[in-house]
Amino acid sequence: MHNYWQKIVIKCLLISIFVSFFFTCIISILPISTDECVCNAKDNNSKNLPNTESSIWKKSEHKLAILVPFRDRFEELLTFAPHMKKFLDKQNINYHIFILHQTDKFRFNRASLINVGFIYVNKNFDYVAMHDVDLLPINDNLSYEYPDTGPFHISSPDLHPRYHYPTFIGGILLIKRDHFIIVNGMSNKYWGWGLEDDEFYVRLKEANLKVYRPKNISTGIHNTFKHIHDKNHRKRDMAKCFNQRDATRKRDRQTGLNNVSYKIDEVVNMTISNTHLTLLNIALICDKSLTPWCECISNRTNLTQKN
Ligand code: UDP
Ligand code: MN
Numbered sequence: 001m002h003n004y005w006q007k008i009v010i011k012c013l014l015i016s017i018f019v020s021f022f023f024t025c026i027i028s029i030l031p032i033s034t035d036e037c038v039c040n041a042k043d044n045n046s047k048n049l050p051n052t053e054s055s056i057w058k059k060s061e062h063k064l065a066i067l068v069p070f071r072d073r074f075e076e077l078l079t080f081a082p083h084m085k086k087f088l089d090k091q092n093i094n095y096h097i098f099i100l101h102q103t104d105k106f107r108f109n110r111a112s113l114i115n116v117g118f119i120y121v122n123k124n125f126d127y128v129a130m131h132d133v134d135l136l137p138i139n140d141n142l143s144y145e146y147p148d149t150g151p152f153h154i155s156s157p158d159l160h161p162r163y164h165y166p167t168f169i170g171g172i173l174l175i176k177r178d179h180f181i182i183v184n185g186m187s188n189k190y191w192g193w194g195l196e197d198d199e200f201y202v203r204l205k206e207a208n209l210k211v212y213r214p215k216n217i218s219t220g221i222h223n224t225f226k227h228i229h230d231k232n233h234r235k236r237d238m239a240k241c242f243n244q245r246d247a248t249r250k251r252d253r254q255t256g257l258n259n260v261s262y263k264i265d266e267v268v269n270m271t272i273s274n275t276h277l278t279l280l281n282i283a284l285i286c287d288k289s290l291t292p293w294c295e296c297i298s299n300r301t302n303l304t305q306k307n
Contacts, residue, residue, distance in 0.1 A: 062146035064095040064174075065125040067117035068133050069110040071102045076134045076228050082273040083136050093144045096125075097277040099133075103265060104283040106294040107237055111186035111196035115260040116282050118180055127176040129154075134234075135171050136226040139219045144174065147212065151175040151204060156213035159224040169204070169211065170197035171225075183207050185257025191286070191294040193236040195248050202251050244293035254290075261285035 066084065070077065081097065088095050098121060100113040114130050121128065127146055135155060142154055155171030157164045163171070183203040190196035204211060217224060266281040286294035 062094065062126040063124065064093055064127055064129060064144060064146075065117070065121040066095055066097045066129045066131050067114050067121070068097065068099050068131050069102070069108075069113040069117075070099045070133055071108055073133050073234070078272060079228060080133050080136065081275040081277060085273075085275040087137055087140070088144060090140060091144055095129075095144070097275065099277055099279040101279055101281050102284060103281045104285075106284055106286050107191040107239075107296065108193070109188070109191050109196075109284055109294070111190050111200070112188045112260050112262070112284050113282060115185045115188065115257050116262050116264070116284075117280065118185060118257060119260070120264070120280060122177065125177070127174060128180065130173045130175070132171050134227060134229045135160075136228065137172070137224070138226050139217055139224045141217055142214055142224070147174045147176055147179075150210040150212050151179060152212045152214075154214060155225060159214065159217060159219070159221060161221050161225055161227045164221070167198065167201050169201045179204075179207075179209055181257065183209070183256075185260070187252035188255040188260050189252050189291050190248055191291060192240075192244070192296070193238050199248070199252060206251075239296040240293070241296035242292040244291075244296075247291075247293075261287065 068077075068080070077099065084097065098117050100117045102108060102113055114128075118128055129144065132155075137154065143152075144154070151169075152174040153169055153172075154174065157166055157168045160168065160171055183200075183206075186196060186203075187199050190199070201211075262285055263283045264280055265283055268279045268281070270277055270279055288294065
């Protein structure tokens with residue numbers, strides 16, 4: 001009888017050792033925290049961000065595409081890329097830089113390139129910066145955060161080194177996706193330098209979108225941005241031919257995001273001084289019956305059309 005009870009006790013002991021071993025194994029493979037995951041599908045696409053403070057995540061939850069119209073500005077790009085990385089990393093902005101490289105033989109068309117860049121990034125980004133390659137923000141208080149209430153003109157006329165008229169909206173402008181779509185993007189009629197940004201201002205105004213600008217910046221027009229633009233080396237294409245002068249003074253209701261004509265020939269991911277960026281080789285297509293001035297032949301009579 002004594003032997004019988006001894007056997008039972010040993011069996012019980014063995015079973016309890018096995019059971020506790022089994023549960024220890026199960027517990028050890030469970031996640032450490034059982035807090036609910038607050039991440040969403042968007043975060044899965046995000047770049048790796050520091051996750052030390054939840055406020056940082058909140059700040060960076062919107063994704064910014066920096067759209068840089070570009071042709072023949074390689075030296076400026078070499079300065080721009082690392083500068084922007086340093087500047088935006090300090091603000092914990094979740095961004096990616098897209099260089100919109102115009103490869104066709106037509107005159108430069110900043111606005112159409114921005115339309116193409118927007119279409120390319122549209123589904124994956126929450127807001128865009130239309131960003132000149134030669135304008136570097138140097139005051140850390142210039143915020144690149146999500147412009148929820150209305151377009152945010154970073155290079156405001158009070159701060160831009162060169163342009164000071166009140167309706168100026170060029171240089172650097174942040175705008176969220178919906179707002180860019182509401183106004184049908186930018187006009188495609190502006191080949192050569194100038195006025196495409198002024199036309200865009202009218203689009204925003206007509207759509208009742210209030211333009212916001214930086215507040216409490218004390219650095220003024222000389223020390224808020226660095227404009228790396230030598231006007232002799234990088235000549236502005238101010239030629240006017242055919243009826244360009246008249247046509248580009250009017251609000252364009254014909255063209256925009258919905259009918260920009262182009263082909264993306266190549267997408268190149270590259271790194272410049274530790275900054276990852278994507279270069280799009282874009283061939284714009286010109287409808288010469290609509291905008292014959294996409295090529296100004298070097299005939300003096302055409303170039304000096306009277307006002
Ligand atoms: N740009 C370019 N190549 C050109 C003309 C313009 O890459 O041949 C781009 C570049 O991003 C530049 C922006 O368009 O910063 C605005 O042009 P620009 O600097 O000539 O105008 P500004 O604002 O100085 O009058
Ligand atoms: Mn410039």
